[in-house]
Amino acid sequence: MSEPSGNGGALVIVDGVEKVFHRGSEDIEVLKDLHLKVPAGEFLALMGPSGSGKSTLLNLIGGLDRPTRGTVSIAGERVDELSDRRLAAWRARHIGFVFQLYNLLPVLTAERNVELPLLLTHLSKAERRQHVAAALEMVGLSQRAHHYPRQLSGGEQQRVGIARGIVTDPTLLLCDEPTGDLDRKAGDEVLNLLQALNREHGKTIIMVTHDPHASARASRTVYLNKGQLTNEQMA
């Protein structure tokens, strides 16, 4: 795990970020002068109404998009300034993503899906196999390694998604409504898993969620409203 850099111990620093989308002639200002610091080892829940810009913020932190104004630094690196190519390499090295709809490749088995991020490393085939086995073990799906996504339940698919997210041991795990499509029981299993990753393995996690039940598992919750973050839920 990378050490947080000197910036007050924060691993993630979002400073004065503004994000404007253009839709036709219309400008949609989604984030306005937004500030956020996430210390290493935190499990942060990001809540807010639908369309408030939660995914947008997560994408900026994960280097999938660039802010219109302001800076995003992760472990001391100015992510908003990297070229597309270096950004891709940076994501491969530092970020694990978990999506609401799991987004596994249907043509690959669980094992091959988890292996995907490792294809971008210099690991040998044997090493990749070891890492994949360890990740599947961690999410409790060693028995399902050779199953295709369609042969797995939603909860199992999401756990494969998490295994894929952590297999490279990223600096930061970003989850966009990871339980949004799961029933309570499967959702709880996923949340248990994220909590364990945070507590036992020290993973820094930022999780977007709608669900108070989910945010209750986090170590801190922030709310996004009208483009800004608050610590309190608006009435």
Place this chain on the structure above:
Amino acid sequence: MKFAYLIWSNLRRKKTRTVLTLLSIVVAFILFGFLSAIKQALTGGVVLEGANRLIVRHKVSIIQLLPQSYQQRMQRIAGVAAATHQTWFGGIYQDPKNFFMQTPVVPEEFLDMHPEFVVPADQRKAWLETRTGAIVGRKTAERFNWKIGDKVPIKSTIWSQKDGSFLWTFDVVGFYDGRDKNTDTTALFFRYDYFDEARRPGWGKGQVGWYTIRVTDPSRAAEVAKLVDAEFENSSAETKTEPEGAFVQSWANQIGDIALITASILGAVFFTILLVTGNTISQSVRERTGELGVLKAIGFTNAQVLGLVLAESCLLALLGGIVGLGLAWFLTSRGDPTGGLLPLFFFPVHDVLIGVGLSLVLGLVTGLFPALQAMRLRVAEALRRI
């Protein structure tokens, strides 16, 4: 190649669609193979041999005869190393379908002129000693299972004997093999002295079909051709002299411009294949916009995504191409499908390689547009489209 599995898996995504596309590529390349074998049969045999040989024929048409006395006059022309003649016999063995060429020749001159026909020494000797003897190309000999000593009756459509009979009988005294793969070994050659003496008087006696000339210096062949034609200018039988290649070509061109016909058919076929394959690939890329977004989120660079899509289209095209070319090779390897009209029917290695190149080009061209699309895809937007 650790990405190979990923590329392969994507092709298996919609098996039916992939198989149908593959089949259309395979069929296109089988057609490619057959057309190039036909083209080879009609025009190919002359490219290598005979750069130093000229054909002299009657200026008006190939079916008019030339005096046998021309031979000596030709041999005196500067730059002519040797001259010998052949005459179209137009014979039928048992059935018109059993087509192969027969011509009367002067054995020693003929074999000297055509080193690509290889005859064992003892059989050559037997031919010189047997007036009614004939040598037969390996292909035709095998086709009719002829043995040395067989008497072969051939009915000419042009020449009758003194007694009025069109049926001629030759003694098989030897076989010849081709020195190279593209040497035609279907013809039967018999002795001109026997032919000239036996043919009905008043029917072309002392006349021959055409001459073959060997020049001393191939680079001066055009000049020699002019000298030959000048020699017989204003005579009763003016000549037209051209390189052997052009001569065979003009035979083939009686059917039409083979190269143009092949090119047009192939052009149409490959244009269709381009659309079919291109559609398959771009459809398959459009269907997985979200997946491509995931790959990019994971850290695949734009260039890598471009490469994945291109590799997929190239794999598809190469697979179809190689299977098609392989099948074409297998199917054409059984030889002339017309039973004699296309003695040099085979799929040249050179064209097989062109075919492989063509399939690669097909893959690149069909993959390029979807690959660029995939490359330009913005991650955040791709992920929203799931």
